[in-house]
Amino acid sequence: AQSVAQPEDQVNVAEGNPLTVKCTYSVSGNPYLFWYVQYPNRGLQFLLKYITGDNLVKGSYGFEAEFNKSQTSFHLKKPSALVSDSALYFCAVRPNTGFQKLVFGTGTRLLVSP
Amino acid sequence: GAVVSQHPSRVICKSGTSVKIECRSLDFQATTMFWYRQFPKQSLMLMATSNEGSKATYEQGVEKDKFLINHASLTLSTLTVTSAHPEDSSFYICSCLRDGTNTEAFFGQGTRLTVV
Numbered sequence: 001a002q003s004v005a006q007p008e009d010q011v012n013v014a015e016g017n018p019l020t021v022k023c024t025y026s027v028s029g030n031p032y033l034f035w036y037v038q039y040p041n042r043g044l045q046f047l048l049k050y051i052t053g054d055n056l057v058k059g060s061y062g063f064e065a066e067f068n069k070s071q072t073s074f075h076l077k078k079p080s081a082l083v084s085d086s087a088l089y090f091c092a093v094r095p096n097t098g099f100q101k102l103v104f105g106t107g108t109r110l111l112v113s114p
Numbered sequence: 115g116a117v118v119s120q121h122p123s124r125v126i127c128k129s130g131t132s133v134k135i136e137c138r139s140l141d142f143q144a145t146t147m148f149w150y151r152q153f154p155k156q157s158l159m160l161m162a163t164s165n166e167g168s169k170a171t172y173e174q175g176v177e178k179d180k181f182l183i184n185h186a187s188l189t190l191s192t193l194t195v196t197s198a199h200p201e202d203s204s205f206y207i208c209s210c211l212r213d214g215t216n217t218e219a220f221f222g223q224g225t226r227l228t229v230v
Binding site: 032036041042043044045046049051090101102104105106107 | 205207
């Protein structure tokens with residue numbers, strides 16, 4: 001069965017500094033990997049996904065993530081954080097064969113201070 | 115494109131009543147939709163997978179008679195919480211899988227249900 005681990009409940013970073021939100025996964029076969037962001041009392045907004053191809057994936061709002069197969073990781077990164085990036089971030093995974101449900105991590109709260 | 119509308123965004127109901135939540139894909143067709151429940155400061159828990167024209171597939175531990183799902187068209191799925199109790203209070207989120215892909219899933223804005 002697939003699983004996702006987001007080891008940090010919260011990440012604090014100063015505005016303008018780079019940020020990293022960690023994600024590791026476990027899945028049978030090759031994965032589809034996703035990052036979503038959630039603002040208070042809102043649904044999830046898609047940020048980016050890894051399906052195949054380049055390990056570095058660029059997404060919305062300046063975010064990017066690097067797929068590392070050997071470390072089974074898909075960390076979310078941004079070179080320069082904004083206060084408006086403060087939100088809850090979810091990593092999700094599913095196998096790339098057939099149709100299977102997404103499994104979400106527990107979420108990481110990102111707090112960007114001015 | 116790829117907009118999912120979920121309605122209502124907030125609802126308060128009395129114990130024992132039923133509440134219907136709608137999930138619509140506005141600009142694409144979605145044979146498959148998903149219903150999630152999210153507890154405070156927790157991740158999303160998949161409740162059921164809804165397929166147009168067929169019965170929903172419920173996850174283990176989710177009562178199908180309590181959480182009725184109807185996926186009557188390629189753009190609309192509904193979740194009805196029947197005989198609601200305070201413990202049903204939660205944030206419910208739908209997701210639509212765009213037809214023709216198996217990776218393009220888009221989420222509604224969520225419904226905050228409070229049962230008093």
